[in-house]
Amino acid sequence: MITPAQTQTLLAAIIFIAGMAALVWVALALVARIAPRASLAMACANGAAAVALLLHALRGVLPDALAYWPGDVLAVASFALLGAAVPGITTRQLVWKPGAAVVAATALLLLALPYDGDLRWQARVVNTVGAGLTLAAGIAAWRGLGRTAKGHRTPAPLALPLIFIALMMAARCVESFIQPGSTPDLREPTEFNHVFLWTALVLTLLQNATLAFLVMMRLILRIERLLERDPLTDTLNRRAFDQALEHAHAWLQRGRGYALVMIDMDRFKQLNDTLGHAAGDAALRQMVRELQPCVREVDRFGRLGGEEFGVLLPDTDIAGAALVAERMRALVDMTPLRWLEQDWPLSASFGIAEAERGDASADAVLARADAAMYRAKSQGRNVVQA
Numbered sequence: 001m002i003t004p005a006q007t008q009t010l011l012a013a014i015i016f017i018a019g020m021a022a023l024v025w026v027a028l029a030l031v032a033r034i035a036p037r038a039s040l041a042m043a044c045a046n047g048a049a050a051v052a053l054l055l056h057a058l059r060g061v062l063p064d065a066l067a068y069w070p071g072d073v074l075a076v077a078s079f080a081l082l083g084a085a086v087p088g089i090t091t092r093q094l095v096w097k098p099g100a101a102v103v104a105a106t107a108l109l110l111l112a113l114p115y116d117g118d119l120r121w122q123a124r125v126v127n128t129v130g131a132g133l134t135l136a137a138g139i140a141a142w143r144g145l146g147r148t149a150k151g152h153r154t155p156a157p158l159a160l161p162l163i164f165i166a167l168m169m170a171a172r173c174v175e176s177f178i179q180p181g182s183t184p185d186l187r188e189p190t191e192f193n194h195v196f197l198w199t200a201l202v203l204t205l206l207q208n209a210t211l212a213f214l215v216m217m218r219l220i221l222r223i224e225r226l227l228e229r230d231p232l233t234d235t236l237n238r239r240a241f242d243q244a245l246e247h248a249h250a251w252l253q254r255g256r257g258y259a260l261v262m263i264d265m266d267r268f269k270q271l272n273d274t275l276g277h278a279a280g281d282a283a284l285r286q287m288v289r290e291l292q293p294c295v296r297e298v299d300r301f302g303r304l305g306g307e308e309f310g311v312l313l314p315d316t317d318i319a320g321a322a323l324v325a326e327r328m329r330a331l332v333d334m335t336p337l338r339w340l341e342q343d344w345p346l347s348a349s350f351g352i353a354e355a356e357r358g359d360a361s362a363d364a365v366l367a368r369a370d371a372a373m374y375r376a377k378s379q380g381r382n383v384v385q386a
Ligand SMILES: Nc1nc2c(ncn2[C@@H]2O[C@H](COP(=O)(O)OP(=O)(O)OP(=O)(O)O)[C@@H](O)[C@H]2O)c(=O)[nH]1
Pocket: 232, 264, 265, 266, 267, 268, 269, 270, 272, 276, 277, 278, 279, 280, 281, 284, 305, 306, 307, 377, 381
């Protein structure tokens, strides 16, 4: 036997959880500044849900003009905000216009329904629209999560709580047709309400936890990226490049070879001394931009220091490395640096080396490529040497 106190306590617990979740999302957005727009949308979604449920719980206590129509519109708005926030978290695009249009249309429709006596049609509208909005968000999340981004893949089933919420709302609508005697009041001590409220409680927790987990993943990926990138050129920094090199060397004994290209810009000090440090920085960025199209997805392009760069080419022999390096050399040579209305010719010297089974470590390969690069310098620069 379910008592009114049980359903009311469950309702209060959901309001409390949604309210707390709203505060946590505000903190993530404003204090931690993680995915701020999507986090704010999540804060608003939880806040709107909490207020809508509170107005529902206070029906009969608050004036009708406040407790009914505004509460229903807020409930729909909370689903629309959820639908806007989810793509913001999974694909970084906040999609709010379709949701706003649905809320406006639903508000008008609800305005046309008389709020007296039987409120089942109002509840059917809210539950159907809520189910549709949440299902759309769930499908968008499933698709967004299934994709691989920058080598990371977040499991699509993390979108399941949203899909379950949609099913739950749809079930509430279906129940109102199957059981014509049921009332739309969530406080009624019925079996259906009891199960519905328990499910809503668990799903509210689960959905907030999974979305917060996704936001944290974004933060971790951003930190990982900051740790492995050179801030000026956005190539790998020395540490990350050395790691990639060690990894490639570990595969050498298992039959997967690799080659290295060392790149050193020519007469860079002269450029810096004549045009200034900012021009030198621009030249470094320009060279990296020009060379990017020569670098495959599996290759690793890193800045080893100053104006020296390295490219790790897995599954490549010396002939392949020579082709890549020659193409790179020609590209750098082709475009001068345009700085304050004048052209400054750019070029770089290239040294290449192929890893051999006898190489005890990647350092040996690096040293050979380095020595080849110094030979290129001594031969007048702007050449490739093996
Ligand atoms: N603008 C800028 N300059 C840098 C950076 N890192 C190192 N440099 C400068 O790069 C110059 C490298 O000079 P050198 O090692 O003599 O080499 P170079 O002038 O290119 O001479 P060669 O290699 O023999 O052609 C130095 O003046 C460094 O100060 C950087 O991040 N930005």
